[in-house]
Amino acid sequence: MGRIFLVFLSVFMLSFSAIAEGKSDKFDPGATAFHHIADANVFSIGPWSIPLPCILYSKDSGWSFFSSSKFGIVGHHGDGHKAVDGYVLNAGSVNRVRPGQGFPTGEVELFSEQAYDEAAEGGHAMHPFKHKEIEVKELNDDGVEETKMEEITYFNYNGKDYTLDAKSTADGGLFGGGITSYYDFSLTKNVVAMLITVFLLMWMFISIAKAYKTREGKAPKGLQNFIEPIFVFIQDEVAKPFLGHHWERFLPFLMSLFFFILGLNLFGQIPFFGNANVTGNISVTLVLALFTFFVVNLNGNRNYWGHLIAMPGVPKWVLIILTPVELVGVIIKPITLMLRLFANITAGHMVMVIFVGLIFVFGQSGANAPVSYGTAIGSILLTMFMMAIELLVAFIQAFVFTILTASYIGAATEEAHH
Amino acid sequence: MINNIIFLSGFEVIKPDFGLIFWTVVAFGIFWFIMSRMAFGPIRDALKKREYDIQTALDESKKARQDMEKMNAENAQILAEAREQRAKILQEAKDTKNSIIKEAKEAAKLEAQKIVNAAQGEIESQKNAAMAEVKASAGNLALEIAEKVIRKELKSNPEQQSFANALASEMKLN
Numbered sequence: 001m002g003r004i005f006l007v008f009l010s011v012f013m014l015s016f017s018a019i020a021e022g023k024s025d026k027f028d029p030g031a032t033a034f035h036h037i038a039d040a041n042v043f044s045i046g047p048w049s050i051p052l053p054c055i056l057y058s059k060d061s062g063w064s065f066f067s068s069s070k071f072g073i074v075g076h077h078g079d080g081h082k083a084v085d086g087y088v089l090n091a092g093s094v095n096r097v098r099p100g101q102g103f104p105t106g107e108v109e110l111f112s113e114q115a116y117d118e119a120a121e122g123g124h125a126m127h128p129f130k131h132k133e134i135e136v137k138e139l140n141d142d143g144v145e146e147t148k149m150e151e152i153t154y155f156n157y158n159g160k161d162y163t164l165d166a167k168s169t170a171d172g173g174l175f176g177g178g179i180t181s182y183y184d185f186s187l188t189k190n191v192v193a194m195l196i197t198v199f200l201l202m203w204m205f206i207s208i209a210k211a212y213k214t215r216e217g218k219a220p221k222g223l224q225n226f227i228e229p230i231f232v233f234i235q236d237e238v239a240k241p242f243l244g245h246h247w248e249r250f251l252p253f254l255m256s257l258f259f260f261i262l263g264l265n266l267f268g269q270i271p272f273f274g275n276a277n278v279t280g281n282i283s284v285t286l287v288l289a290l291f292t293f294f295v296v297n298l299n300g301n302r303n304y305w306g307h308l309i310a311m312p313g314v315p316k317w318v319l320i321i322l323t324p325v326e327l328v329g330v331i332i333k334p335i336t337l338m339l340r341l342f343a344n345i346t347a348g349h350m351v352m353v354i355f356v357g358l359i360f361v362f363g364q365s366g367a368n369a370p371v372s373y374g375t376a377i378g379s380i381l382l383t384m385f386m387m388a389i390e391l392l393v394a395f396i397q398a399f400v401f402t403i404l405t406a407s408y409i410g411a412a413t414e415e416a417h418h
Numbered sequence: 419m420i421n422n423i424i425f426l427s428g429f430e431v432i433k434p435d436f437g438l439i440f441w442t443v444v445a446f447g448i449f450w451f452i453m454s455r456m457a458f459g460p461i462r463d464a465l466k467k468r469e470y471d472i473q474t475a476l477d478e479s480k481k482a483r484q485d486m487e488k489m490n491a492e493n494a495q496i497l498a499e500a501r502e503q504r505a506k507i508l509q510e511a512k513d514t515k516n517s518i519i520k521e522a523k524e525a526a527k528l529e530a531q532k533i534v535n536a537a538q539g540e541i542e543s544q545k546n547a548a549m550a551e552v553k554a555s556a557g558n559l560a561l562e563i564a565e566k567v568i569r570k571e572l573k574s575n576p577e578q579q580s581f582a583n584a585l586a587s588e589m590k591l592n
Contacts, residue, residue: 030428031428034428035428037431039430039435169436170435171432171433171434175429176429184437185437185441188438190438190441191441194442195445198445198448198449202449202452202453205456206457208457209457209464212465213460217468231465232465235462248466251458251462252450252453252454252458252462256449260449280431281435282431282432283438283442287446288442291450
């Protein structure tokens with residue numbers, strides 16, 4: 001136990017040494033947490049960054065396929081010292097130099113690896129990609145020109161500042177994203193984590209399914225015996241009570257949801273192995289909620305739609321209020337599913353980062369070594385406690401998503417009973 | 419502007435990312451498709467079959483036990499009936515024996531009576547015949563004696579003749 005604790009301690013220190021490196025830099029726990037829970041174009045195992053394939057599309061330069069190792073990753077931040085076809089690697093994520101600034105295409109060295117290493121050794125880590133607020137003039141909805149502040153990321157190359165674009169996101173500008181000059185379809189950390197999890201789950205369950213064939217009529221054994229109680233629990237406590245005699249038809253979907261979410265929740269909790277926050281990314285929960293939405297509404301029977309549009313036994317004038325509420329509910333239900341899973345898992349990941357971040361907050365980013373080590377012990381205990389709770393949350397959230405989906409399908413497929 | 423109100427510009431995870439959406443659709447779609455056909459479906463069917471088999475086995479064993487109990491009860495009844503039958507047969511045999519013995523006894527008695535009667539009749543008739551014969555012989559003898567006596571007496575003495583006659587008359591057959 002003591003040895004495990006030491007290993008934890010040392011790898012934690014190693015992983016976050018990146019932050020401690022620049023002693024003069026102010027540690028920003030919020031930004032650090034946001035960075036660690038975000039998706040990335042590198043897969044970090046401990047302090048190392050494993051490059052991943054990049055698949056990028058922009059209207060003006062078309063498709064680009066290359067490995068993120070082409071950026072020449074330096075240090076622990078996941079910054080690349082090269083630009084490729086107008087793309088750069090900023091803190092593990094691909095950004096694109098905003099077109100129209102005259103930035104050269106092809107492979108361009110932004111700064112030398114040597115300069116970066118020298119700066120790190122000198123105690124002043126190089127931050128090639130900086131943030132600043134600029135004034136932007138744009139026309140508002142009424143056609144009046146107004147000035148607003150925009151936070152931009154930029155870098156300096158050959159004495160000139162170049163603004164970076166973040167990848168296009170589907171939030172419509174609501175959360176500071178929106179459609180930019182390029183789209184990122186790369187096999188990111190989250191995608192790789194998802195593919196690994198899917199592959200492991202498939203391998204596991206197909207071998208279990210085979211065991212049911214080869215060991216027919218015998219008691220379950222090994223992995224089969226481990227999974228069977230979970231499977232039977234979902235079958236008997238989720239599928240059968242909510243779906244009635246339809247349970248067999250929807251069981252594979254419910255099982256797929258449960259094990260997909262559980263697998264990803266757990267995969268994200270493996271310490272120092274990517275810590276991919278997959279189910280804590282709204283893109284993933286959005287897709288899962290959409291699957292639920294389509295399964296529910298495509299299987300909705302006459303009774304379900306009847307209740308939605310005109311609830312039987314309700315006076316006509318009440319329907320004016322009730323019907324819109326019911327119809328909004330159809331969309332709200334998957335949205336709550338999406339937000340619940342996203343918020344729970346993201347919160348868990350953030351709490352971990354923040355607990356570890358306490359070391360740098362109280363230890364003044366490594367300047368005060370005794371306080372750093374003292375806080376480290378406390379924060380590691382807290383983190384381990386949180387990890388135990390997150391393990392529970394991983395199961396609970398997978399279960400909650402599944403049981404709610406089952407109840408929605410159950411309501412949509414229920415036969416009329418009067 | 420709205421992004422100044424919701425200050426989340428660094429909060430990447432809340433911005434739906436086209437690439438991740440695409441890959442999640444692909445990954446979950448494939449996962450759902452393959453797992454339904456190769457894992458969850460077959461496991462569900464196998465579990466259902468096993469549950470059915472176990473239930474059937476339990477029901478069968480219950481039924482077998484009930485059958486066994488029923489058979490045992492039947493056996494006991496048959497045994498009781500057999501015992502009753504045996505007792506009845508034995509009783510009948512006893513009765514038959516007794517009646518046969520009784521009949522035999524009566525028949526024997528009757529026969530014996532018959533034999534006795536016949537013997538008695540025979541004896542009577544034999545006795546009577548013998549008596550008759552004796553009477554006849556005695557008569558003859560007496561006649562002879564009397565003849566002889568008479569012949570002799572008569573020749574000599576009338577007194578003697580009367581004596582002989584007296585004798586002859588005294589000789590009575592008992």
